[in-house]
Each structure stands twice: as C-alpha cells, then as structure tokens.
Amino acid sequence: MQTKSGVIVVLSGPSGSGKSSLMKRVEDKLDNYYISISTTTRPARNQEINGEDYLFISKEEFLKDIRDNCFLEHAVVHGNYYGTSIRPVQTALQEGRLVLFDIDVQGHAAIRDKFPDIITSIFITTPSLAELKHRLSGRATETNEIMQERLNIAKKELLHIKEYDYVLVNDDFEQTVNALLDIIQAAKLKKPAAEIDDFVSKWLQN
Numbered sequence: 172m173q174t175k176s177g178v179i180v181v182l183s184g185p186s187g188s189g190k191s192s193l194m195k196r197v198e199d200k201l202d203n204y205y206i207s208i209s210t211t212t213r214p215a216r217n218q219e220i221n222g223e224d225y226l227f228i229s230k231e232e233f234l235k236d237i238r239d240n241c242f243l244e245h246a247v248v249h250g251n252y253y254g255t256s257i258r259p260v261q262t263a264l265q266e267g268r269l270v271l272f273d274i275d276v277q278g279h280a281a282i283r284d285k286f287p288d289i290i291t292s293i294f295i296t297t298p299s300l301a302e303l304k305h306r307l308s309g310r311a312t313e314t315n316e317i318m319q320e321r322l323n324i325a326k327k328e329l330l331h332i333k334e335y336d337y338v339l340v341n342d343d344f345e346q347t348v349n350a351l352l353d354i355i356q357a358a359k360l361k362k363p364a365a366e367i368d369d370f371v372s373k374w375l376q377n
C-alpha cells in the first residue's frame with residue numbers, strides 16, 4: 172500500500188483499561204489525525220452513536236464486506252465481528268495523517284504485518300486483574316456473565332503484551348494521558364524505510 176508519510180498508532184488492551192477515555196482525552200491535543208472508526212456486529216451501547224463510535228451493521232452485512240475485501244483486518248472479539256475498513260485509513264495515510272486505532276491483539280498483529288515501518292503500538296492495562304474487575308463492575312452496561320467473559324479474554328490478551336512497543340499501566344489517568352501524548356509525538360518522528368533511503372540517496376548527491 173502506498174502512503175505519503177502518515178504514521179500509525181495502535182492502542183490495545185482489555186475492555187475496561189481506559190482506552191476509549193484516553194483516546195477521547197488526547198484527541199483535543201492532536202492535529203492532522205484520523206481515528207479509525209471500526210465496523211462491528213455488536214449492538215450499540217447506551218451512549219454510542221452509529222458512525223461516531225462504530226459503524227454498527229448486521230452479521231450478514233459484515234460477512235458481505237469480508238467477501239468484498241473491504242477490511243484491512245477483521246477479527247472476532249467477545250463473540251462479535253469487528254473490522255477496520257481499508258479506504259479511510261488509506262486516504263488518511265496518503266494525506267500524511269496520524270492514524271489512531273483502538274483494536275484488539277489480533278488487529279494489532281495484522282496492522283503491524285501490513286505497516287511494519289510506520290506503526291507504533293501501545294498496550295494499555297490496569298495495574299491488576301482485581302482493578303480491572305472493579306472497573307468493569309462499575310459499568311452498568313454489562314451483565315455478570317459478560318463481565319466474566321471479558322475478564323477471561325483480558326487474561327488471554329495479556330499474553331500478547333510483549334508484542335507491543337510500549338506498555339502503559341493506567342493507574343493515574345492524567346499521567347497516562349501525558350505518557351500517551353509523549354509516545355504519539357515520538358511516533359510522528361518515525362521515518363519509514365523508503366523515506367530514509369530517499370534521504371540517503373539525496374544526501375549522497377550533495
């Protein structure tokens with residue numbers, strides 16, 4: 172895939188680790204960015220808006236989109252389909268934007284595979300499993316059964332933590348926001364190999 176000089180920052184971590192709140196908070200401090208809006212078959216939660224939080228579609232529509240090669244990556248998470256559409260990401264990268272993703276460990280592996288040069292990834296977690304349980308039980312949106320399943324998935328996700336460039340333990344929210352902003356600034360300074368090759372060949376000519 173051809174890109175100008177956009178960069179990718181991937182955030183992963185268990186549901187309840189604070190990814191969405193962090194993303195919302197850092198958004199104000201960024202410019203020239205695009206937050207990837209995923210498509211999902213999961214039902215919308217109370218406050219969620221179609222087209223802003225996710226594109227909510229049926230399983231049949233999702234399967235058709237898979238067949239039509241609409242997705243850069245897609246995965247089943249918590250029993251529902253989630254996917255990243257190719258086109259908006261491609262456009263944002265060609266425009267040289269910072270592209271932010273909130274995707275699971277499978278999505279991270281797929282995006283890293285496709286864009287090894289320009290990706291920076293961050294795994295966000297609570298300080299402990301007990302704290303994750305505490306935060307999830309504060310969510311009025313989920314039943315006990317769903318919460319238990321999310322905790323089990325979280326344990327499995329933690330096994331992938333070393334695949335990430337950075338790990339942020341979201342204990343103090345403000346500190347985590349600042350650390351995230353620092354990582355994003357560094358990510359924007361990352362140069363893809365092709366750009367470095369170009370620089371070297373020009374450097375040699377002068």
Ligand code: 5GP
Binds near residue numbers: 183244245253254277
């Ligand atoms: P939730 O349903 O709580 O919003 O998200 C559940 C999980 O799905 C989270 O770990 C989130 O990062 C992940 N997720 C959201 N969108 C995508 C996507 O497009 N692809 C993948 N692989 N995971 C996603």
